[in-house]
Amino acid sequence: MTLVEMQDDLAKDMEGTTRLLLIKRLSEVGVSVMLSAVVKEVREGGALVEQNGQERWLEAETIVLALGCQPNRSILTGLKGKPFEIISIGDCVQPRNLKEAIHEGFRAGFKICS
DSSP, X not given: OEEEOSSSSSSTTSOHHHHHHXXXXXXXXXXXXXXXXXXXXXXXXXXXXXXXXXXEEEEOXXXXXXXXXXXXXXXXXXXXXXXSOXXXXXXXXXXXXXXXXXXXXXXXXXXXXX
């Protein structure tokens, strides 16, 4: 089993102890990790991966893609010019983790009630 990661490190934004436990567990169950690598193509039987300018074919029966997120601000476009304040929070600002979204929601609620 191989985990292909575009970043130069694994799970950078995780809390330290949890991150170390994750990396240890991946190693224990035999997952190899390719850092600074990009999936170039997925075809029957595997994926073509590029790492450090070198392409490599990884055979696979199952491929799971986690491709990241981009903010979706489309609803804000339709609200421009309306006679009320808009407070953007969560993934429409920038995709992040749940803790940050909850904190932003709390601050927005506090601002509304002040």
